[in-house]
Amino acid sequence: MIRDQSKDAQMQDDDQNAGPYLPRNAASHPAALHPPYRSSRLRSPQAEPITFPSTPSEESGPVFTGDLLGPLDNDLLHNFGPDGQSAIGPRIIVHGRVQDQFGRPVAGALLEVWQANAGGRYRHAKEGYIAPLDPNFGGCGRVMTDTEGRYSFRTVMPGAYPWPNGPNDWRPAHIHFSVFGAGFAQRLITQMYFEGDPLIWRCPIVGAIDDKRAVERLIAPLDMDNTAPMDALAYRFDITLRGREQTLFENRMEGL
Amino acid sequence: MSKHPETASQTAGPYVHIGCTPNFAGLTGLYENDLGADMATDKAQGARITLSGRIFDGAGDLIHDALVEAWQADAAGRHAGQPGADPHFSGFGRCPCDAETGEFRFKTVKPGPVAWPQGGQQAPHITLWIVARGINIGLHTRVYFADEDVANAQDPVLAEIADNRAATLLARPQSAGDYRLDIHLQGPNETVFFAV
Ligand SMILES: [Fe+3]
Numbered sequence: 001m002i003r004d005q006s007k008d009a010q011m012q013d014d015d016q017n018a019g020p021y022l023p024r025n026a027a028s029h030p031a032a033l034h035p036p037y038r039s040s041r042l043r044s045p046q047a048e049p050i051t052f053p054s055t056p057s058e059e060s061g062p063v064f065t066g067d068l069l070g071p072l073d074n075d076l077l078h079n080f081g082p083d084g085q086s087a088i089g090p091r092i093i094v095h096g097r098v099q100d101q102f103g104r105p106v107a108g109a110l111l112e113v114w115q116a117n118a119g120g121r122y123r124h125a126k127e128g129y130i131a132p133l134d135p136n137f138g139g140c141g142r143v144m145t146d147t148e149g150r151y152s153f154r155t156v157m158p159g160a161y162p163w164p165n166g167p168n169d170w171r172p173a174h175i176h177f178s179v180f181g182a183g184f185a186q187r188l189i190t191q192m193y194f195e196g197d198p199l200i201w202r203c204p205i206v207g208a209i210d211d212k213r214a215v216e217r218l219i220a221p222l223d224m225d226n227t228a229p230m231d232a233l234a235y236r237f238d239i240t241l242r243g244r245e246q247t248l249f250e251n252r253m254e255g256l
Numbered sequence: 257m258s259k260h261p262e263t264a265s266q267t268a269g270p271y272v273h274i275g276c277t278p279n280f281a282g283l284t285g286l287y288e289n290d291l292g293a294d295m296a297t298d299k300a301q302g303a304r305i306t307l308s309g310r311i312f313d314g315a316g317d318l319i320h321d322a323l324v325e326a327w328q329a330d331a332a333g334r335h336a337g338q339p340g341a342d343p344h345f346s347g348f349g350r351c352p353c354d355a356e357t358g359e360f361r362f363k364t365v366k367p368g369p370v371a372w373p374q375g376g377q378q379a380p381h382i383t384l385w386i387v388a389r390g391i392n393i394g395l396h397t398r399v400y401f402a403d404e405d406v407a408n409a410q411d412p413v414l415a416e417i418a419d420n421r422a423a424t425l426l427a428r429p430q431s432a433g434d435y436r437l438d439i440h441l442q443g444p445n446e447t448v449f450f451a452v
Contacts (some may be wrong), residue, residue, distance in 0.1 A: 024262065025261065029262075029393050038392070043388065043389075045441055048449070050417060056335055057381070057383055113275055122274060124274055139274050140274050141275075178268070188394075209264050214261065217261070218368060
């Protein structure tokens with residue numbers, strides 16, 4: 001085989017920014033088909049996905065910079081209501097760290113979040129739940145990680161809500177996260193749950209994940225060390241994105 | 257060996273538009289534009305194309321609530337962020353399916369061939385990533401161009417796929433510069449999806 005010079009050049013870079021991504025471990029993720037989650041029955045591909053080692057198309061990703069963000073984008077308490085009026089409901093801080101599979105921070109990751117209001121109602125044309133809208137709550141925000149991979153935003157504690165699936169299914173309180181890392185191979189949408197919520201283990205969407213520990217990693221613990229006294233409780237949600245294979249260079253460094 | 261397992265995926269659900277395309281969802285005034293609404297400025301290099309299509313479920317019914325993302329190289333085969341990439345082209349598009357017609361549509365430029373790490377080149381292609389209610393982990397596929405016979409015949413990814421299934425990845429030219437491709441999540445024409 002012809003020697004690929006670009007590969008040699010990549011080897012000299014920090015391996016976080018070059019080289020193929022580790023294969024995705026399907027056991028960490030929900031199955032495409034989980035019949036108790038009714039919508040997955042007709043929307044789950046039946047064939048096994050085809051695998052190949054990542055290429056520049058998967059190792060590169062959209063470039064976002066901080067100038068994308070407005071001053072209230074990470075403040076769902078205030079980014080929707082008129083004249084800065086605050087959303088209704090228990091005030092919380094959600095924060096954490098985005099890292100790769102080797103524990104290295106992912107800086108500049110864009111997180112987009114959305115959620116129901118404190119009563120469990122979404123601001124969406126297709127939403128039919130009887131709980132009222134909050135005129136001061138949109139339910140949409142975004143934030144980017146700093147150089148240490150850290151992020152933080154303020155919002156209200158979302159309410160649980162019923163949904164048309166089984167005869168009486170309720171979603172546990174949750175916040176949806178969309179995450180862009182450095183490469184499109186790291187693209188991820190997930191949901192964060194809250195410590196102590198008894199609905200988590202009854203939820204057919206959560207139940208699509210076989211691995212109990214993988215579910216537990218989606219449950220944010222209450223974080224009393226980072227509350228704002230007389231203001232907001234805090235929950236910590238760390239996110240791990242796929243890592244790139246270790247290069248020969250780094251293996252040598254570690255091995256000798 | 258990696259030390260940490262990847263965070264598990266969960267469905268984007270029916271309300272993904274609130275967070276990812278708030279203006280489309282009627283939440284105006286938060287962000288100036290929905291992310292990924294424009295892929296190229298007027299100054300971008302290359303041939304202008306549109307890529308449009310629809311998504312069907314296993315009953316053959318049109319899906320109206322999906323969100324589709326596109327990621328691709330510029331006309332010279334370089335991705336945003338790489339040295340020499342076209343500064344007038346983002347490479348990233350995001351499009352909610354139309355609530356009535358189910359159509360997604362990207363206005364973009366025709367991508368150039370992209371290097372294959374083991375040597376040689378990949379045929380021009382656009383990566384698509386599809387999320388919706390009922391999809392537990394985002395579906396990753398690729399769109400190739402039906403009028404690129406020679407490049408497609410040498411593409412190392414297409415070479416891994418049986419001919420009858422590879423056809424599910426070929427966007428067909430309509431009028432000049434307009435390509436169409438329907439995506440089937442199940443059934444005899446199930447689209448090829450990738451785990452890369
Ligand atoms: Fe939800």
